[in-house]
Amino acid sequence: MTVSGGYEAEPKGLNPIEDGDMDSLFTLPLSFIPLKTPALRQARMIKNAQLRSVIELFSDVQTGSGQIEISDLPKLLNWPTDEVHPDHVIIRKLSTLHSYDVFSLRIMLRKIGVPLANAADLQLSPEKNQELTHYMTQFTRPLIAEIYGGEDVQVERFEDVVGLFRDPDIKRARQRLQQMADALGIEILEVPTFLEDYGDIFLSLSYYKQCLDRLTPLLDVFLASMYDIRKNYQLRQDQNLLRNCDMIENTINELTAAITGRFENFERSTKAMWEDISADRFQKVKELIQAYHVTIGGVLCGLTVKMNAWIRLFPKPTTGGPVKRSEFIMSDIRQGLDNITKIEDSAPMMALLS
Template sequence: MADDPISDHDRDSLHILPLAIIPLRTSSLRRARLVKNVQLDSVIEFFDDPSTGSGHLNIESLPHEYGWPEMPVHPDLKVLRNLAKLSSFDVYSLRVQLRELGIPVNENEALRLSPRKAEELTVYMRDFTRPLIQNIYGTDDLEIQCFEQLVSMLRNPNVKQALQKLTVMAETLSIKVEEIPGFLEDYGDIFLSLSYYKQCLDSIEPTITDFLEWLDQLNTSWQGRSDPQLNATCRVIEDTINGTMAAISGRLESFYRNTRDMWESVSAERFRKVETLIKGYHTTIGGQLCALTVKIQAWARSFPSKNAGGPARRAKFLMTEMRQGIERVRVFETNAPSVAALR
C-alpha cells in the first residue's frame, strides 16, 4: 500500500506487525504497529522515537479512544483481539497463524522478508545449497551469492555432468528437467526461513550469554541467597532460557541434517515431508525466538554495559520485567510437535 509504507525493519521483525498489511477500516490504525512489549503482551504502537519514547495503547482501550460502541463489536477490534493472541509476528509464523484465523493481507509480498534481509542470509543459505550443488555439479566451490542465482544456473546448466544429474533428479521426482528450477524455488523459501531463525538466534546469543553469567553471579551472591523469592526467580528464568535455547538449536540442527540427507536420496515424497515438518515448527520456533528477543533486548536497553545499573535496580528489573510473561516461553515448548518424526 503506497499510503502505508512498510519499513524493512518492521517486515523482518519477530515482534512487530505493521498493521498496514492488515485490512483494517480505521486509517490511523493502519499507520500503527502491533508490537510485543517486555511482558510479551501485544499493544498498539502509534509512535516510537528515541527522544520522546513510545506511544502504546492497550487493545481493549480502543473503543474508548475511537468512540466505538460496546455492541456490536467493531470489526477492527475483533481482528486486533485475534492478532494479539499470536505468538510471533515474523513473516513465517504469520503465514500459518493468519491463515488459521482467516485474516487476509493487503498485498502478496507482505509476508516475505525484505530483499535486504534475504541478502543478509546468503551466508546461512549456503549451508542448505551446498549439498545440492555438490550433488549436481560434483563440487561446492561455485560462487553462489543467493538462492535465486542457483535456480538461474539450473535453468541453463552449462556443464554436461550437471545436465545428466538434473535428468536423473527429474526422473526421481517424476517431473520434467525444465520444471526442476520452479520445483526448487518452492523450497528456497523454506530454507530461507531456517536461515532467518538461525540468524535471529545467533544475534541474541551473545547478550543472553552475558545475561546468564550475571544471573549466575546474582544467584550465588549474598543478595540472591538471602532472598528466596529472588533465588527462585533466577532459577526459573535461567532454566527457561537455557532450555529454550537448547531446544531451538537442537531443532535447527535436526532440520539442517535432514535437508543435507534429503539430497543424498532425493524424492518428491521426502521433499514434501521435510517441507511439511519444517512449516509445522514455524510458530513454535518463531514464538520462542520472539519471546527471548523481546526480553533480552529490553534487558540490553536498560543495562547497556556490565557496569550499568546497580544490583538492586537489576534485581528489581529481573523480578518485574523479566519474570512477567516468562511462563509463556515454556508453553511453546510444551505444545511443540515431536522432532523425532524427522529422524
C-alpha cells in the same frame, strides 16, 4: 496510552536486536492487514517486555514508544459502544499470535481467519535476504553438487541457483533443467516450483538460525548478571528472588537447548535427504521444518523481547546495580516467561513427524 521514556545510550558492541518491520520477530506493521481504521493502518502491533501485544502509535529514540492497550482502542478511536468494531475483532486475533515473523504469519493468519489482499506481502526484505546469504550457502551447496557434480559452478546466493537455469544457451539451460528433473523424479515443468519451495523453506531455517545467533550474546550477558545478584550480600538473603533466578536460568537454558536440538535434527534430515534425493523426500523435510515454524518463531520472539528490554535498561555491566536488576527480573523478565515454555511444550513430537 502510555509513553515509555527515551532509551538510554547503548554501548558499542552489544545493542538490542532491531529489524525492519517485515524482518522482525516482534513487530507487525498493520498497513497490510485488512483494517478499516486509517489510524490503525499506520500503526504497528508489538510485543512489550511482559510479552503482551500492544499497539505502538509512534516510536522514536528521543521520545520513546507510544503504546496503547488493545482493550483501550474503542475509547481512543471513538468506536461505537453498542457493538464490537470489526477492526477490534481482527486486532484481538492478531494479539494471540506468539511471533510476527513472516514464516509464522503465513501459517497463523490463515488459521485465525485474517485474509490478506496480497499474500506476497509476507516476504523478508531484500536486505535481510542478503544478510542470510552465508546461512543459505550450506543448503545451496548440496543442491549444486547433486545436479552439477564436478562442474566448476560459481554460486554465492540462492538466486544464483535459479540463474543457472536461465542460461542464454537455451540448449544448455534445458539440459540443466532435465538433470534436476531426473534427479528429483519429477517432470521438467515442475522444477521451477521445486526451486521456489526449496529456497523458501531453507530461507526460513536460515532466518531462525540467524535470530538465535544474534540472541545468544544477549542471553550470555543476562545470565552472567545473575551471578552478581546471587553473590550480593543483601540479595542472597532473599530466597524467593534466588528461586526465581534459578527458574529463569533453567528455563532459558532449556528453551535454547530445545531450539538448538531442532536445528541439529533439521540438518540431519536435510543431509539424509540428499543421500537419496527425490521430490517426496524433500516434501517430508519441508513439512518437518514448517511444522516447527510457529514454535521456533514464538520462543525466539519471546526471548528476544525479554533480552532487548534488559539490554536497553542495563546496557553496561555497571548500569543499575544488583538491586535494580533484581527488581526488573522479578517484574518484567519473570512475567510471561511461562508462556514461552507453553509454546515450547505445545510443539509437535518430532518422532511423529519423521
